[in-house]
Amino acid sequence: MQDDADPxxxxxxxxxxxxxELKREFRSWMSDPVVWPAERVDELARRxxxxxxxxxxxxxxxxxxxxxxxxxxxGWRDVPPVPTAAFREVPLVVGEPRDAVLEFRTSGTTxxxxxxxxxxxxxxxxxxxxxxxxxxxxxITKAAGRGRLPIASLVPPFDQAPHSSLSWMADAVVERFGxxxxxxxxxxxxxxxxxxxxxxxxxxxRGKPVCLFGTTLxxxxxxxxxxxxxxxxxxxxxxxxxDTGGSKGRDYLIRDEVVARLHSCLGLPPGNVVxxxxxxxxxxxxxxxxxxxxxxxxLRTRSLDPVTLExxxxxxxxxLNHFDLANAGSVCSVLTEDLGSVAGGRVRWEGRVxxxxxxxxxxxxxxxxxxxxxxxxxDR
Amino acid sequence: MTEENAEIRGGRRSVFHLxxxxxxxxxxxxxxxxxxxxxxxxxxxxxxxxxxxRAADRVSEAAALAQRHRTLAQVVSAAAEAxxxxxxxxxxxxxxxxxxxxxxxxxxxxVARETLLGMxxxxxxxxxxxxxxxxLPDPAVLEGxxxxxxxxxxxxxxxxxxxxxxxxxxxxxxxxxxxRALLCRSGVLVKLPEDGPGLVVLxxxxxxxxxxxxxxxxxxxxxxxxxxxxxxxxxxxxxxRIVVYxxxxxxxxxxxxARTDQxxxxxxxxxxxxxxxxxxxxxxxxxxxxxxxxxYEQQGCVSPRLIFTLGxxxxxxxxxxxxxxxxxxxxGLPPLRPEEAVAIRSLRAEVEFRGYGGSASRVVASGEDLxxxxxxxxxxxxxxxSLPRVVRLSHIGSVEALRESLRPLEGRIQVLGYAxxxxxxxxxxxxxAALRVSRITPVGRMAWPPADWRHDGRFQLLPLLDWTEWxxx
Numbered sequence: 001m002q003d004d005a006d007p008x009x010x011x012x013x014x015x016x017x018x019x020x021e022l023k024r025e026f027r028s029w030m031s032d033p034v035v036w037p038a039e040r041v042d043e044l045a046r047r048x049x050x051x052x053x054x055x056x057x058x059x060x061x062x063x064x065x066x067x068x069x070x071x072x073x074x075g076w077r078d079v080p081p082v083p084t085a086a087f088r089e090v091p092l093v094v095g096e097p098r099d100a101v102l103e104f105r106t107s108g109t110t111x112x113x114x115x116x117x118x119x120x121x122x123x124x125x126x127x128x129x130x131x132x133x134x135x136x137x138x139x140i141t142k143a144a145g146r147g148r149l150p151i152a153s154l155v156p157p158f159d160q161a162p163h164s165s166l167s168w169m170a171d172a173v174v175e176r177f178g179x180x181x182x183x184x185x186x187x188x189x190x191x192x193x194x195x196x197x198x199x200x201x202x203x204x205x206r207g208k209p210v211c212l213f214g215t216t217l218x219x220x221x222x223x224x225x226x227x228x229x230x231x232x233x234x235x236x237x238x239x240x241x242x243d244t245g246g247s248k249g250r251d252y253l254i255r256d257e258v259v260a261r262l263h264s265c266l267g268l269p270p271g272n273v274v275x276x277x278x279x280x281x282x283x284x285x286x287x288x289x290x291x292x293x294x295x296x297x298x299l300r301t302r303s304l305d306p307v308t309l310e311x312x313x314x315x316x317x318x319x320l321n322h323f324d325l326a327n328a329g330s331v332c333s334v335l336t337e338d339l340g341s342v343a344g345g346r347v348r349w350e351g352r353v354x355x356x357x358x359x360x361x362x363x364x365x366x367x368x369x370x371x372x373x374x375x376x377x378x379d380r
Numbered sequence: 381m382t383e384e385n386a387e388i389r390g391g392r393r394s395v396f397h398l399x400x401x402x403x404x405x406x407x408x409x410x411x412x413x414x415x416x417x418x419x420x421x422x423x424x425x426x427x428x429x430x431x432x433x434r435a436a437d438r439v440s441e442a443a444a445l446a447q448r449h450r451t452l453a454q455v456v457s458a459a460a461e462a463x464x465x466x467x468x469x470x471x472x473x474x475x476x477x478x479x480x481x482x483x484x485x486x487x488x489x490x491v492a493r494e495t496l497l498g499m500x501x502x503x504x505x506x507x508x509x510x511x512x513x514x515x516l517p518d519p520a521v522l523e524g525x526x527x528x529x530x531x532x533x534x535x536x537x538x539x540x541x542x543x544x545x546x547x548x549x550x551x552x553x554x555x556x557x558x559x560r561a562l563l564c565r566s567g568v569l570v571k572l573p574e575d576g577p578g579l580v581v582l583x584x585x586x587x588x589x590x591x592x593x594x595x596x597x598x599x600x601x602x603x604x605x606x607x608x609x610x611x612x613x614x615x616x617x618x619x620x621r622i623v624v625y626x627x628x629x630x631x632x633x634x635x636x637x638a639r640t641d642q643x644x645x646x647x648x649x650x651x652x653x654x655x656x657x658x659x660x661x662x663x664x665x666x667x668x669x670x671x672x673x674x675x676y677e678q679q680g681c682v683s684p685r686l687i688f689t690l691g692x693x694x695x696x697x698x699x700x701x702x703x704x705x706x707x708x709x710x711x712g713l714p715p716l717r718p719e720e721a722v723a724i725r726s727l728r729a730e731v732e733f734r735g736y737g738g739s740a741s742r743v744v745a746s747g748e749d750l751x752x753x754x755x756x757x758x759x760x761x762x763x764x765x766s767l768p769r770v771v772r773l774s775h776i777g778s779v780e781a782l783r784e785s786l787r788p789l790e791g792r793i794q795v796l797g798y799a800x801x802x803x804x805x806x807x808x809x810x811x812x813a814a815l816r817v818s819r820i821t822p823v824g825r826m827a828w829p830p831a832d833w834r835h836d837g838r839f840q841l842l843p844l845l846d847w848t849e850w851x852x853x
Contacts, residue, residue, distance in 0.1 A: 057736065058733055058736035058737065061736045062732070062733070062736065065732075082729070082733075083725055083726055083728075083729035084726075085725075085726040085727070085729040085730045085733075086729045086730070086732075086733035088730060089729075089730055089733040089734040089736075089737055090733045090734065090736050090737035091737075092733075306718035306719075306721045306722050307715075307716050307718060307721040307750070308748065309748060319718075319722060335725070337722055337726065353718065353719050353722045354719050355719065355723065356717065356719040356720045356722075356723040356765075356766070356767060358548065358627060358649065358766040360548060360549055360550050360649075360676065360677075360678075360679025360680055360681075360766070361548060361549045361550060361553070361625065361626075361647070361648075361649045361650065361679070361680060361681045362649060362650075362651065362652070362678065362679055362680060362681050362683065362685060362764075362766050363648075363649040363650050363651040363681060363685075363764065363766070363792055364649075364764060364765050364766040365651060365685075365762055365763055365764045365789060365792070366763040366764070366765060369762055369763060369788060
């Protein structure tokens, strides 16, 4: 499947124009969240695909092996999706990998894989434009005032986690929407829980809405601690929290229970606890609840039959295929190993596809070899 | 007889063989319900302590009766007769066996038929005598004291009750295990595998028809492994020896329950490896490999997962691809489970994109039906996966290099298949022995070991036997 006709490197012609156009579109949607006509998404899909198939060396080879060229792509559904496994193997970036500004790495925690995936980002401003627009629309607008507000982040800052797309996002969110009273309470592997408690107390005193930003796991720990100590807060009306990340293999973590504890410990109504669904391989995010995640118009999702890869009807569970125009600098169409369904543009996320159980008495040596060599893992 | 009574005697979806056990609240308390990976739902009675104990008593008594009133030849004959009916596709029992495999595993009939025929070859009377004689030059020791010299005599005794736990394997291995126990004159309690419980139940029923006493010396049922229940407690406590066929979790689960003085003999998962040596006509080698890969849906530790070639991998893949297509066309293709499809695509993507990154790794595969996959690895990979018809193919420089490369898998390789060889075969055999491979064989025969094969590198009967020496005054 190796293709000798690899495209030349460098920034492909047209990338800058397209990226700038997308940024304008994202910012425009932030202030005026209109529905994009399907034709508009498909037109942008055709242009990004043409750019990626010619400018992303590995993806171009893949598409040529599949026999899919730009004339065959009429809309986003026709764009060949790249399985997330590919991100572990090769730089998937438009142009030269050395021109990438950021390198985000996947956690490797869910599968315990030896190799972590990485997503090279050649235009961080495209990421920023997408994430700020969606964070504003799906989180900030829930807060009273809709302006800047104090943000408490439980995610390490990017300078301490230089390959974490979530940390980069947290920094960008605080920079764009936070007041001077915003604080990050995560450092290294731990969280300054007393400091976070003082943030809540100050918020109570001031009576102005605040935003809490963290992983579901961090909120779980925080609220368990508060339950143990009996300490309770009542955050001002209009306060919001954004939680993200799955259970990372922790069976005990049940998000509904975390949301209920955020209500009982902090006074946050469940409707103001917004779940974010993001992946290192995607530069746009979905928001809502795991049962109904909504997205900006440039992020489309469909559910595919896991065996045939045919698109499933609305509401049927399959594996999720995301198409994200914010990924213009890498690959837009990503085939995940997540189970879910799509109905009315909302995604119901149902967790990772379980690993295939061993059949018969045939030994899968991967685990054996890993136990001999050790493994690594780091959060998104 | 009530409907429940009929169920207790065994039915297609009620998978148990509990001879002489009358139903009722004292003996059982409802049902355990399970499902095979192919989705066939089945049930087995949740025996009370008294029920589990009564079943063990019955088996133990029947085994003692058989000791007194059946010769070894009669045991061999009855076991071979039952097994012969099981694998005879023209008989009612053979049709039922085919149906069991098709329903439990969603296998095409041709795969099920070939599996039964292959297993049947090691269950014939002649094959069973080969096993006995290869381990016990004087089979009379299984019937009583037999003189070993002028002043001494020996007797070999199997455990009165042997517990056989089968959690994952190819179909038929549980039957082989039961036959081994019977040859050792033991009674056997079988914990059935969830992924294919029916075949051994059918065999036990046929055995009871061939010889009711021997049929009573076998009890088989299923219960959820993770559940603490009277069956676990009673049968483990009653068994004087335990044999486990399964993965690490199954083995550890049994060891955790066993008494410290109880022998636990474990047959864990292993791996098939094949090597194509120089000066070999690749087409027949590829056809043999394809047969071995597709046998038992590649679920067995005797099917190759890793293939090495001393020549260019691409050339071998070029021959192996049509051979696999041909074999799949001949045998048919069972449905893939969703998680298997996702895992195969993920693997294909990994290797394909690695190739785009500059290595010589590449994928040669069937299309989106995911029927078969050859992953050409550069550098070589030892990461086998338990997915249907997926093999890793690598170049290796020499037999010595192969031995070094496989060293991390020492003790884990069940069979090493070879094609070609000439002067290098002896070297390969020595390498296999150093790696504690239990068997080396030409490709095309990997999946069908001979009856007297040293399974996992061990004797089949001797590990079950205790010896008594009688020194005559």
